Amino acid sequence: MTLLRVENLTATYGVSQALFGVDLSLAQGEVTALMGRNGMGKTTTVKAICRMIRSEGTLSLNNQNLHALPSYKVARLGVGLVPEGRRCFADLTVRENLIAAARPGEWTLQKVAELFPRLEERQGQGAASLSGGEQQMLAIGRALMTNPQLLILDEATEGLAPIVRQEIWSVLHRLKQETNVSILLIDKSLKELALVSDRAVILERGKTVWSGAMVDLGHDITEKYVGV
Ligand code: ATP
Numbered sequence: 001m002t003l004l005r006v007e008n009l010t011a012t013y014g015v016s017q018a019l020f021g022v023d024l025s026l027a028q029g030e031v032t033a034l035m036g037r038n039g040m041g042k043t044t045t046v047k048a049i050c051r052m053i054r055s056e057g058t059l060s061l062n063n064q065n066l067h068a069l070p071s072y073k074v075a076r077l078g079v080g081l082v083p084e085g086r087r088c089f090a091d092l093t094v095r096e097n098l099i100a101a102a103r104p105g106e107w108t109l110q111k112v113a114e115l116f117p118r119l120e121e122r123q124g125q126g127a128a129s130l131s132g133g134e135q136q137m138l139a140i141g142r143a144l145m146t147n148p149q150l151l152i153l154d155e156a157t158e159g160l161a162p163i164v165r166q167e168i169w170s171v172l173h174r175l176k177q178e179t180n181v182s183i184l185l186i187d188k189s190l191k192e193l194a195l196v197s198d199r200a201v202i203l204e205r206g207k208t209v210w211s212g213a214m215v216d217l218g219h220d221i222t223e224k225y226v227g228v
Pocket of ligand 1: 013016018036039040041
């Protein structure tokens with residue numbers, strides 16, 4: 001079943017147009033990689049889905065029109081965002097950050113602690129004192145506490161040490177195997193993206209230029225639109 005439907009999405013920052021027709025369709029339980037070089041519109045697409053910027057076109061979750069909703073209602077409908085740069089509440093403790101996001105459902109403090117034991121060890125600590133990797137774990141934990149149907153990670157492992165990256169990737173594999181959440185994923189590691197994603201959508205200058213099963217994404221397409 002289609003969870004998220006994005007068709008011919010356009011968006012502008014002031015007078016400069018950033019999206020020129022993004023198409024992307026996400027099924028329940030699937031992991032989709034949103035790919036493309038820097039500045040091609042990945043973050044803008046995510047912001048539009050979360051209603052953080054104005055956009056036009058089709059945008060629906062479970063056939064409900066997201067364009068009719070403010071961003072907090074999109075979050076409440078089940079879109080959990082792990083934004084670029086994490087943005088945890090620096091003055092709150094780990095536990096307070098998680099509780100602040102909580103909405104009823106299967107995800108609880110206990111389940112997040114099981115996924116990220118490190119967060120449990122640090123639960124009384126201020127978020128500002130966490131390492132980058134721990135902050136990313138907290139940002140993911142916080143998004144899960146909203147009990148999302150769709151989890152979006154913008155630059156899932158950017159700026160993290162290799163060992164922490166590996167931890168984040170294995171958590172994403174676990175979420176894929178053990179839960180029914182759909183995941184939309186942006187990251188620079190093509191190898192890890194390919195391992196965890198069922199599908200890929202590629203943007204070029206604010207437009208979808210390729211989408212399909214990850215196994216069908218050939219070397220030539222990757223080279224043309226994503227490679228450096
Ligand atoms: P990156 O990997 O660098 O984050 P991206 O694919 O996420 O790239 P976007 O950040 O969505 O790309 O940017 C798409 C286009 O919109 C770019 O041309 C960018 O310069 C422009 N843009 C992004 N944010 C703004 C903004 N706040 N104001 C004006 N233009 C912006």
